[in-house]
Amino acid sequence: MRNATVSRDGGRWYISFCVEDAVAEAAPNGKRPVGADRGVAVAVATSDGGLYDRVFASPGETARLKRLQQRLSRSLCVHGRNRRSKRRDVVRARLGRLHARIRSRRADFAAQTAVRLVRDHGLVAVEDLRVRNMTVSASGTADRPGRNVRAKAGLNRAILDKGWGGLLLALEHAARYHGATVVKVNPAFTSQTCNACGHVARESRESQAVFRCVACGHEAHADVNAAKNILAAGLAVTGRGDLAAGRSVKRQPPERLAACTRLSHGNPHL
Numbered sequence: 142m143r144n145a146t147v148s149r150d151g152g153r154w155y156i157s158f159c160v161e162d163a164v165a166e167a168a169p170n171g172k173r174p175v176g177a178d179r180g181v182a183v184a185v186a187t188s189d190g191g192l193y194d195r196v197f198a199s200p201g202e203t204a205r206l207k208r209l210q211q212r213l214s215r216s217l218c219v220h221g222r223n224r225r226s227k228r229r230d231v232v233r234a235r236l237g238r239l240h241a242r243i244r245s246r247r248a249d250f251a252a253q254t255a256v257r258l259v260r261d262h263g264l265v266a267v268e269d270l271r272v273r274n275m276t277v278s279a280s281g282t283a284d285r286p287g288r289n290v291r292a293k294a295g296l297n298r299a300i301l302d303k304g305w306g307g308l309l310l311a312l313e314h315a316a317r318y319h320g321a322t323v324v325k326v327n328p329a330f331t332s333q334t335c336n337a338c339g340h341v342a343r344e345s346r347e348s349q350a351v352f353r354c355v356a357c358g359h360e361a362h363a364d365v366n367a368a369k370n371i372l373a374a375g376l377a378v379t380g381r382g383d384l385a386a387g388r389s390v391k392r393q394p395p396e397r398l399a400a401c402t403r404l405s406h407g408n409p410h411l
């Protein structure tokens with residue numbers, strides 16, 4: 142065992158440890174490459190038209206989340222500290238459990254989506270999170286107008302945005318076992334570039350779901366168009382354009398690497 146970490150999340154204790162699992166990395170699976178985008182209309186869209194989505198918080202949970210958060214902030218201000226702090230602990234615990242439930246759904250979604258992607262594809266191109274973080278703002282980025290201000294699905298969006306890092310980790314982990322490679326690309330302009338003619342224009346992004354090129358008239362699902370651009374960037378970065386033609390990759394000797402496992406110990410009283 143290499144190391145262990147103990148953490149607490151919404152009333153549950155977790156121990157994470159890193160071990161040499163002695164599982165050989167799978168040989169490249171030789172399957173076709175794919176680009177995956179954090180969609181605006183759906184959670185994850187792929188260059189071959191795949192749309193992966195999930196509701197992370199039900200309308201009832203969303204309302205409850207809001208209510209608990211309001212109660213928590215209200216209890217901060219007035220009255221005797223001791224009487225209030227006990228009530229505060231109760232609210233905080235409820236809030237923590239709700240957040241934990243949403244987090245575990247997000248983790249499930251990430252794990253399932255990741256496995257499907259690396260099982261069916263030899264290369265998965267995704268946005269580089271670090272680059273995205275530099276360009277993001279509360280009012281949406283220039284590249285993705287209004288992404289963060291959309292009222293509908295706003296909460297799910299925020300929840301998924303937080304989970305994108307988790308999806309990348311899940312992808313990299315699963316890729317080892319399924320013979321796939323994960324490539325991170327600069328996401329700039331992927332949503333405003335026409336995949337058919339290469340024209341870049343903000344106006345082509347007609348709505349959250351529709352892309353219609355102002356130069357050539359090409360029309361596509363906006364998230365799928367972006368995923369196609371991410372795939373093209375990924376193939377350019379790796380110099381593996383040959384993959385697009387469906388030719389198999391060179392086989393590399395398997396390597397032994399470390400894998401991380403997370404065990405949960407649920408507290409039955411919570």
Ligand SMILES: [Zn+2]
Pocket residue numbers: 335336337338339340354355356357358359
């Ligand atoms: Zn075009």
